[in-house]
Amino acid sequence: MLLSRIVYVIFASALLAFSGCSPSENEFVDDFDLVFTSYDTNYSYSGKRTFFLPDSVVIIGPAEDNAEVHRFDAVILDALTRNMIGLGWEKLDPEDGVTADLVMLPMVTTTDFSSCVMPCWECGWGYWGGWGAWGDPWGPGWGWGYPPVMGCSSFSTGSLYVTLSDPNNVNEISEEIPVVWTGILNGFLLGSDAGMVNRLESNLSQMFAQSPYLKTQP
Amino acid sequence: MKSIFLSAVVALLIAASASHTAAQWHTELNYGSAFTTDRFHEFLPSAGFWNWQYQVRKEVNDRYEVGGSVAWSYFEHDFGRITRTGEAIAVTANTVHYTNILAFQFVNQLNLTDPGEAVPFLRLGIGAAHQSQQENVGLFSLGNSGWQFMLNPEAGVRIALRDDLGLVLAGGYSFLPESGGLLPTSFWSLKAGLSWSKF
Numbered sequence: 001m002l003l004s005r006i007v008y009v010i011f012a013s014a015l016l017a018f019s020g021c022s023p024s025e026n027e028f029v030d031d032f033d034l035v036f037t038s039y040d041t042n043y044s045y046s047g048k049r050t051f052f053l054p055d056s057v058v059i060i061g062p063a064e065d066n067a068e069v070h071r072f073d074a075v076i077l078d079a080l081t082r083n084m085i086g087l088g089w090e091k092l093d094p095e096d097g098v099t100a101d102l103v104m105l106p107m108v109t110t111t112d113f114s115s116c117v118m119p120c121w122e123c124g125w126g127y128w129g130g131w132g133a134w135g136d137p138w139g140p141g142w143g144w145g146y147p148p149v150m151g152c153s154s155f156s157t158g159s160l161y162v163t164l165s166d167p168n169n170v171n172e173i174s175e176e177i178p179v180v181w182t183g184i185l186n187g188f189l190l191g192s193d194a195g196m197v198n199r200l201e202s203n204l205s206q207m208f209a210q211s212p213y214l215k216t217q218p
Numbered sequence: 219m220k221s222i223f224l225s226a227v228v229a230l231l232i233a234a235s236a237s238h239t240a241a242q243w244h245t246e247l248n249y250g251s252a253f254t255t256d257r258f259h260e261f262l263p264s265a266g267f268w269n270w271q272y273q274v275r276k277e278v279n280d281r282y283e284v285g286g287s288v289a290w291s292y293f294e295h296d297f298g299r300i301t302r303t304g305e306a307i308a309v310t311a312n313t314v315h316y317t318n319i320l321a322f323q324f325v326n327q328l329n330l331t332d333p334g335e336a337v338p339f340l341r342l343g344i345g346a347a348h349q350s351q352q353e354n355v356g357l358f359s360l361g362n363s364g365w366q367f368m369l370n371p372e373a374g375v376r377i378a379l380r381d382d383l384g385l386v387l388a389g390g391y392s393f394l395p396e397s398g399g400l401l402p403t404s405f406w407s408l409k410a411g412l413s414w415s416k417f
């Protein structure tokens with residue numbers, strides 16, 4: 001009888017205490033870095049060899065007038081240039097009066113979170129079409145959100161968006177320049193400048209490593 | 219929603235505790251390891267080492283018992299930093315999958331011999347489970363939760379330690395079909411526990 005009651009108490013207490021397990025938290029800031037790429041499957045890179053790249057990174061949102069956020073521009077632009085050249089592309093300067101096949105645009109957004117928040121990830125990201133690895137994509141019930149351990153804290157996150165557009169293939173009707181490739185780097189804006197530089201360089205290299213179709217055709 | 223489940227669990231435990239009076243009852247608490255299979259194994263390749271089950275059965279005769287059970291299983295797999303590709307997309311990030319399964323089942327147990335030192339049995343659990351399948355990718359977390367039908371056949375043996383206490387060793391298979399976006403879930407389990415009886 002006593003044993004039974006002890007077991008009831010232990011089991012009920014365990015359920016109440018844990019109410020669902022979750023993984024342990026990541027240890028380092030770069031453990032949260034994410035690199036996403038997508039491309040237009042109907043676009044042909046055949047014959048495309050040159051690109052433009054602006055001399056600064058566009059900042060989107062409230063931080064756009066903050067000069068501090070531009071301190072990594074050179075790192076980002078150098079890494080983008082180095083990786084594109086590594087894939088066989090030639091960088092052109094629009095001031096030379098030439099036309100490039102593609103235009104690369106890097107943009108940064110930052111978001112600050114504090115106290116208990118419920119971020120609206122769909123607002124900035126959009127619904128993910130689904131993974132192929134497990135057969136069926138996640139159904140519409142799958143939604144984005146922060147892991148529960150991040151619900152109540154104070155932190156800044158940032159996303160670096162890199163797009164490749166074809167300025168010679170403008171849709172005259174919709175007046176849109178088609179974006180043929182998108183790369184996104186997302187993570188915490190935390191750590192030393194040296195650490196940020198390392199993370200930017202390694203993740204931008206990964207962005208191109210997982211986009212082998214960008215390699216120029218001979 | 220979680221508080222509703224917990225309330226139900228606590229209510230069930232209290233009810234079970236209070237009703238141990240009229241006939242012979244068998245109560246069991248077991249712990250087990252679980253090994254995922256099929257599509258659930260693709261989602262969670264690691265074995266699960268957090269599997270608890272509590273059950274109460276009423277003896278209908280020497281060979282047949284009926285009752286109910288509550289079980290809680292947790293599975294987790296850390297894929298590390300991986301690159302996954304889909305149609306026209308690729309994502310590189312630290313990826314962790316995990317799920318919690320809280321199951322409520324009716325239990326039927328057929329004892330293959332009369333009461334004795336070692337009583338082999340076959341057991342079938344039928345019920346419903348609430349599962350929350352989650353995936354952490356970098357800073358993001360996505361997931362789905364809901365109810366699934368659950369079927370859990372088992373075979374095992376109860377070894378008497380004394381008149382009213384026994385050691386239970388069992389193996390079984392659990393299956394939860396795809397439901398509401400949840401992946402079909404299946405796993406083998408090996409469990410050990412204590413069973414005590416009240417007359």
